[in-house]
Amino acid sequence: MKVTFVAADGASTLVEADEGESLMQAAISNDVDGILGECGGSMMCATCHCYVDEAWAGRAGPPVDGEDDMLECATAERRATSRLSCQIRMSAGIDGIVIHLPETQV
């Protein structure tokens, strides 16, 4: 399955992700700049903040329990499509998803 990460400067990177893998893990294992994931995916850091592309927002779904509060701690501006990429798991329903990265995570 595939994910496209689009950096704040517009550069995009297409990576492979396995079923069940989080988008944060997919970004880290493919050296995508712009996702830090300092807490390893336990929803404690907000350095995996991302913006789901508008066209995919419905399929990615809303923030899970507790994610909303952590998004308030994100450094970059929060938008309607903000999610923690560690809480989005790859599945057939979001194969091909496009994720925009904030300018900064710290």
Ligand code: FES
């Ligand atoms: S990796 Fe820390 S909140 Fe997502």
